[in-house]
Amino acid sequence: MELEFKTEGKLKDFNLVYLRFGKGANPLLSALLQEDRSKPGYVVVRFTTDRALLNKINLWVTEPGPSHGLIYDLWIKDFIERKKDR
Secondary structure (H helix, E strand, C coil): CEEEEECCHHHCCCCEEEEEECCCCCCCEEEECCCECCCCCEEEEECCCCHHHHHHEEEEEEECCCCCCEEEEEEHHHHCCCCCCC
């Protein structure tokens, strides 16, 4: 899987991207993803997973700010197009 976004607008001040597996405040797994900034004005993060687990994975794109900053909670299942049965 790959997430690419522009570092402008709401995400211009982002600082970290976390992969989270599981639901709720205490996921089973949380990992900081390495960012690829080789394309000016963009950030890319990548990870590999089993397709059957997509509904349990979300990414937190974080921004610094007061208290704990802002967190954009992106559920992978909301961005995947499912193959239709043929």
